Amino acid sequence: ITKEQRALIKAILDAYNRHQIPQDVTKKLLQEQYSAEENFLLLTEVATSQVQVLVEFTKNIPGFLSLDREDQIALLKGSAVEAMFLRSAQVLSEKKPSGYTEVLEERIRKSGMSEEFMTPMFNFYKSIGELHMTQEEQALLTTITILTPDRPYVKSHEAVERLQETMLDVLRKLCVLQHPQEPQYFARLLGRLTELRTLHHYHVEMLTSWKTNDHKFTPLLCEIWDV
Ligand SMILES: Nc1ccc(C(=O)O[C@H]2C[C@H]3CC[C@@H]2C3)cc1
Numbered sequence: 001i002t003k004e005q006r007a008l009i010k011a012i013l014d015a016y017n018r019h020q021i022p023q024d025v026t027k028k029l030l031q032e033q034y035s036a037e038e039n040f041l042l043l044t045e046v047a048t049s050q051v052q053v054l055v056e057f058t059k060n061i062p063g064f065l066s067l068d069r070e071d072q073i074a075l076l077k078g079s080a081v082e083a084m085f086l087r088s089a090q091v092l093s094e095k096k097p098s099g100y101t102e103v104l105e106e107r108i109r110k111s112g113m114s115e116e117f118m119t120p121m122f123n124f125y126k127s128i129g130e131l132h133m134t135q136e137e138q139a140l141l142t143t144i145t146i147l148t149p150d151r152p153y154v155k156s157h158e159a160v161e162r163l164q165e166t167m168l169d170v171l172r173k174l175c176v177l178q179h180p181q182e183p184q185y186f187a188r189l190l191g192r193l194t195e196l197r198t199l200h201h202y203h204v205e206m207l208t209s210w211k212t213n214d215h216k217f218t219p220l221l222c223e224i225w226d227v
Pocket residue numbers: 040043044045046047084085088108203207216217218221
């Protein structure tokens with residue numbers, strides 16, 4: 001790993017750790033009473049807060065702000081769902097003593113979300129948990145998801161691809177260093193990105209079913225997901 005790559009890892013990890021869901025949102029998850037309506041409202045708050053965190057994190061990805069402005073928006077809109085599930089999977093798989101993960105899982109299960117969506121989502125959470133990713137790997141994998149060149153409406157495909165390749169190169173080297181006994185570890189991480197895309201598809205259906213049952217979204221969620 002070169003000096004520049006070490007600096008890149010540090011910049012991305014700092015940004016990833018600096019932008020987390022605010023305490024007041026996680027506290028609410030623990031305190032509010034349980035009902036499908038209340039759980040849905042809390043999930044809406046979690047999702048909204050995760051999108052805000054995602055936007056702030058993305059702005060700190062070295063090179064992102066030098067991309068074409070419209071492409072920056074296209075990348076954010078195209079990756080929001082995947083970055084959100086990646087982050088919530090990482091949060092849920094850290095068995096924190098705060099009981100936050102159990103409560104979030106409980107509220108997700110009782111939020112009026114359809115069964116057919118819940119199963120793939122919790123399978124994904126489990127598969128992320130089994131990887132025992134380091135903080136750097138989590139931050140880099142999220143960055144790679146955001147810098148996916150083939151999102152809808154991305155114009156300068158090559159510019160995004162160059163940036164993503166830089167991150168993929170760093171992650172590959174990091175995996176070799178941090179998981180020497182698992183030569184396939186890097187490939188397994190990238191395999192999670194494929195699983196994320198199927199979740200993305202389920203998510204669109206989940207949003208539509210919530211919308212048709214007149215569930216309220218925040219303006220930010222409506223804007224980022226065009227609902
Ligand atoms: N009004 C909405 C509420 C929640 C979501 C959502 O995607 O929730 C995700 C955030 C994390 C908790 C459930 C999943 C993972 C979308 C619209």
